[in-house]
Amino acid sequence: xxxNDRSHGLWEKTAPPPGPCTxxxxxxxxxxxxxxxxxxxxxxxxxxxxxxxxxxxxEAVEPGFGGAGRNVGLVNAGMWVMPDHLxxxxxxxxxxxxxxxxxxxxxxxxxxxxxxxxxxEVEKNGTLHCAVxxxxxxxxxxxxxxxARHGAPVRLLDAAETRARxxxxxxxxxxxxxxxxxxxxxxxxxxxARSALTAGARIFTGSPVRDAQAQGGQWLLSTDRGTLVADRxxxxxxxxxxxxxxxxxxxxxxxxxFNVATPPLPPGIRETILPGREGAWDTREVLSxxxxxxxxxxxxxxxxxxxxxGAAIHRAWAYRALRRMFPRSAPARSGRxxxxxxx
Ligand SMILES: Cc1cc2nc3c(=O)[nH]c(=O)nc-3n(C[C@H](O)[C@H](O)[C@H](O)COP(=O)(O)OP(=O)(O)OC[C@H]3O[C@@H](n4cnc5c(N)ncnc54)[C@H](O)[C@@H]3O)c2cc1C
Numbered sequence: 001x002x003x004n005d006r007s008h009g010l011w012e013k014t015a016p017p018p019g020p021c022t023x024x025x026x027x028x029x030x031x032x033x034x035x036x037x038x039x040x041x042x043x044x045x046x047x048x049x050x051x052x053x054x055x056x057x058x059e060a061v062e063p064g065f066g067g068a069g070r071n072v073g074l075v076n077a078g079m080w081v082m083p084d085h086l087x088x089x090x091x092x093x094x095x096x097x098x099x100x101x102x103x104x105x106x107x108x109x110x111x112x113x114x115x116x117x118x119x120x121e122v123e124k125n126g127t128l129h130c131a132v133x134x135x136x137x138x139x140x141x142x143x144x145x146x147x148a149r150h151g152a153p154v155r156l157l158d159a160a161e162t163r164a165r166x167x168x169x170x171x172x173x174x175x176x177x178x179x180x181x182x183x184x185x186x187x188x189x190x191x192x193a194r195s196a197l198t199a200g201a202r203i204f205t206g207s208p209v210r211d212a213q214a215q216g217g218q219w220l221l222s223t224d225r226g227t228l229v230a231d232r233x234x235x236x237x238x239x240x241x242x243x244x245x246x247x248x249x250x251x252x253x254x255x256x257x258f259n260v261a262t263p264p265l266p267p268g269i270r271e272t273i274l275p276g277r278e279g280a281w282d283t284r285e286v287l288s289x290x291x292x293x294x295x296x297x298x299x300x301x302x303x304x305x306x307x308x309x310g311a312a313i314h315r316a317w318a319y320r321a322l323r324r325m326f327p328r329s330a331p332a333r334s335g336r337x338x339x340x341x342x343x
Contacts, residue, residue, distance in 0.1 A: 001061070001062060001064070001065060001069065001186075006306045006307070006311060007070060008064075008069050008070055008186060009259070009261065010259075010261040010293070010297065010299065011069060011070065011073075011184060011185060011186035011187070012069075012186060014121075014184060014187070014293065014294075014295070015064075015069075015120075015184060015186040015187040015190055016119065016187060016190055016191075017190075018062050018063060018064075018190055018193070018205075019063070019190065019193050019194050019197055019203070021059075021062070021063075021193075021197075021203045021204060021205040022204065022205065022206075023204055023205060023206040023207045023223070023224070023225055023226070024058060024204035024207040024223050024225065024226035024227075024228060025225045025226045026225075026226050026227075027226065027227045027228075027229065028056065028202075028226065028227075028228050028229070029228075029229045029230075030054050030055060030056035030202070030228060030229070030230050030231075031053050031054040031055065031230070031231050031232065032048055032053055032054070032055045032056070032230060032231065032232045032233070032234060033055075033056050033057075033058060033219065033221055033228050033230035033232070033233045033234070034055060034056070034057045034058070034233075034234045034236055035057075035058055035209050035221070035233065035234070035235050035236060035237055035243075035245070036057075036058075036059060036060075036066070036235070036236035036237040036238065036240070036241075037057050037059030037062065037063035037064070037065070037068075037189075037193060037203060037205070038063075038064065038065075038066045038067060038068035038069075038189065038236060038238060038240075039068045039188075039189065039192065040236035040238065041057055041059070041234065041236035042057070042063060042068075042189060042192035042193050042196055043112075043192060044234050044236060045057050045196040045201040045203070046192060046195055046196040046199055046201065048201070049196055049199035049200040049201040050199045054200075055196075055200075055201045055202070056201070056202045056203075056204065056228060056230070057196070057201060057202070057203040057204065058204050058207045058208075058209050058221060058223060058228060059203060059204065059205050059206075059207060060206075060207065060208035060209075060240075060242065060243075061205065061206065061208075062205045062206070063189050063190055063192070063193035063203065063205070064185070064186045064189030064190060064193075065240070066237075066238060066239065066240035067238060067239060067240070068185060068186070068188075068189040069185060069186035069189050070185070070186075070259075071185045072185075072257075072259060072279070072281075072289045072291065072299065072301055073121075073182045073183050073184060073185040073279070073291065073299075074127055074180065074182060074279040074281065074289065074291065075105070075106045075109050075110070075127075075180055075181045075182060075183055075279075076102075076105070076106070076127065076177075076180050077102060077103050077104075077105060077106050077127075077152070077177055077179040077180045078099075078102050078103065078147070078177070079102060082142065082143060082146055083099055083143065083146040083147055083150065084146045086098050086099055087099075099150060103150070103152055103179060106124075106179045106180050106181060107179065109183070109188075110122060110124055110181065112192075113183070113188065113191070116191060116192075116195040118187070118188060118191030118192070118194075118195070119187060119191065120183045120184045120185075120187035120188040120191055121182070121183060121184040121187065121293060121294045122181065122182075122183050123181050123182045123183075123277045123278075123279075124181040125181055125276050125277050125278050126176050126177055126178045126179070126180055126181060126276075126278045126279075127176075127177050127180035127181070127182075127278055127279045127280065127281070128157070128162070128165060128166060128174040128175070128176055128278045128279070128280040128281075129143070129174060129175040129177070129280075129281060129282070129283065130162060130166060130170075130171040130173075130174045130280055130281065130282040130283065131162075131171055131172050131173040131174060131175075131282070131283050132170070132171060132172070132282050132283050132284050133172065134172070135283070136171075136172065136173075136282070136283035136284075137172050137173050139283050140156065140173060140174065140175040140283065141156065143175055144156050144175055147177075152177070152179065153177070153178040153179060154175055154176065154177050154178070155175070155176045155178070156173060156174075156175060156176075157173055157174045157175070157176055158173055159171065159172050159173055161174075162174040165274065165275070165276055165278065166273070166274060166280055166290075167272040167273035167274065167275070167326060167329065168273075168325045168326055170282075170324070170325045171282065174280075176278070180279065181278075181279065182277070182278075182279040182291050184293065184294070204223070204226075204228075207223040207224070207225075207226070208223060208224070208242065208243055209221050209222065209223055209243045209244060210222050210223060210224065210243050210244075211243070211244060212233065212243075212244040212245075217231075218230065218231060219231075219232075219233050221233070235248070239252055239254060255303060256303065256304055256305035257301060257302070257303055257304070258301055258302065258303075258304050258305065258306045258314050259289075259299050259300065259301035260299075260300055260301070260314070260315055260318045261293070261297045261298070261299045261300075262297050262298045262300070262322075263297065264295045264296040264297050265296050265297070265298060265329075269329040270292075270296040272329050273290075273292065273298060273326060273329065274290070274291065274292050277292055278291075279291040286302065286303045287302065287303065288300065288301065288302045288321060289301045289302070290325075298322075300318050300321070300322060301318075302314070302317075302318065302321070304317075
């Protein structure tokens with residue numbers, strides 16, 4: 001995407017090509033305008049179009065340009081915070097509602113992928129939240145106890161089972177969440193975009209919204225070359241917000257995160273790392289994540305930005321971390337396919 005290997009890297013190389021979209025020109029009309037073509041905007045467009053609503057997406061670059069096309073691809077069933085924390089902050093009713101939605105999220109994603117026939121390397125084999133040291137073990141025990149009270153299918157693994165499942169002796173245990181899994185994130189975004197188009201939505205790419213004016217009960221949305229008139233607007237720009245809604249960014253905490261991908265691991269090694277193809281991350285404050293792709297590459301990530309000299313530093317650090325975690329089987333070096341962005 002945009003020829004930048006450090007933004008979408010491997011995901012760009014292995015995703016199906018983007019759909020046939022063009023920039024908005026002239027004046028167009030729609031019932032619902034959606035700003036941003038990530039998971040939020042594309043899913044909203046798909047479901048509205050399926051319900052018979054005239055819906056139009058305006059995307060600054062192309063579907064999946066933001067977090068949706070650069071992430072680790074962990075289809076999680078929760079958040080970083082502890083499950084009980086949600087009720088403490090939101091109150092018991094709203095907290096429980098959010099927990100139910102989060103817990104059901106992976107099932108909904110997998111059902112959508114199946115119904116729409118999206119080819120995005122789905123693995124429904126769960127995720128492993130790997131414990132580093134005794135503090136990490138205490139954390140995953142607490143998580144397990146809290147999720148178990150909500151009837152969630154989460155299980156604590158001891159050090160031996162964690163080692164067998166990850167291929168690494170770096171962890172003293174793990175929390176296996178059977179609801180979760182992994183996808184190829186950009187392929188999923190492009191699949192959602194194609195399905196939304198098929199359902200009747202319109203998607204204009206290369207169309208950043210520069211200005212939004214409410215006039216006579218309608219919205220006038222201006223891009224570089226056109227105007228969209230809409231009855232309603234859904235803003236789905238998240239961390240990549242620019243234009244009229246960039247104040248959203250001031251309400252967010254931006255955490256840079258990078259991924260590097262190894263070349264496909266040779267047979268013999270490939271089967272020793274995540275043989276069950278779970279997605280994994282750990283309990284460190286500066287966390288690391290690792291997962292395999294369909295071709296047997298390991299995608300390894302951590303906190304940091306792949307920009308300027310940071311690219312070489314993070315790649316070297318990732319290589320050293322891989323050697324530490326998988327001393328007998330780490331690849332000779334990590335590949336050049338970096339992916340990064342702000343989570
Ligand atoms: C490196 C990284 C790793 C991550 N790992 C995971 C993970 O493993 N699992 C997980 O669940 N989540 C992960 N996340 C978070 C996840 O990617 C986001 O939560 C998700 O992408 C949010 O989707 P969205 O549609 O709301 O926003 P985005 O996907 O960010 O899409 C927003 C879109 O809005 C567009 N836009 C912005 N301003 C305008 C404008 N003015 N006009 C038109 N278009 C505009 C942008 O171009 C962009 O395409 C990760 C994020 C990053 C960056």
